[in-house]
Structures are given as structure tokens and as C-alpha cells.
Amino acid sequence: MFCSHREVIVAGQKKKLSIAKGVVGGIVLGPLGAVAGGAGLGKTQTQFVCTKCGKTFNKLPHGSTIVG
Ligand SMILES: [Zn+2]
Numbered sequence: 001m002f003c004s005h006r007e008v009i010v011a012g013q014k015k016k017l018s019i020a021k022g023v024v025g026g027i028v029l030g031p032l033g034a035v036a037g038g039a040g041l042g043k044t045q046t047q048f049v050c051t052k053c054g055k056t057f058n059k060l061p062h063g064s065t066i067v068g
Helices: 015-029 031-038
Strands: 007-011 047-050
Touching: none
Parallel strands: none
Antiparallel strands: 007 047
8 A cells, every 4th residue: 555665745734733743742752752743643634645656645654754
């Protein structure tokens, strides 16, 4: 279900909220929490879009880098 390019950008309307949650997660859970919060886990509707092929994902593909 994931492509192999591993470079994604964040899409969606709740980017700022996700970042805010990431900051909170970073405070509570440390760096791992920041990643999880920033990835939009939970109620946010953040999507990730592959920069190479345009495929979209509901979660950050494992090992992928957010480049934008
Ligand atoms: Zn791709």
C-alpha cells in the first residue's frame, strides 16, 4: 500500500493543528511523541503525498521523510 520513494509532503487543512499536537506530544512523550503527534495520528485528517509518484497516505509511511 505504500510506495518505495520515502519522500512525502504533508497535505490537508489541519497542518498547523498537527504541528501543535506534535509539540505537545514532544513535551509529554519526548521526540517519539512529537513524531507521532506530527504525523497526525488520532483525530487529525492529515494526509501525506509522495513527492515522486503522488500517491497519498493516511499515515506517514514507515521510514519516510517529510520534505515539505
Ligand atoms: Zn512514491
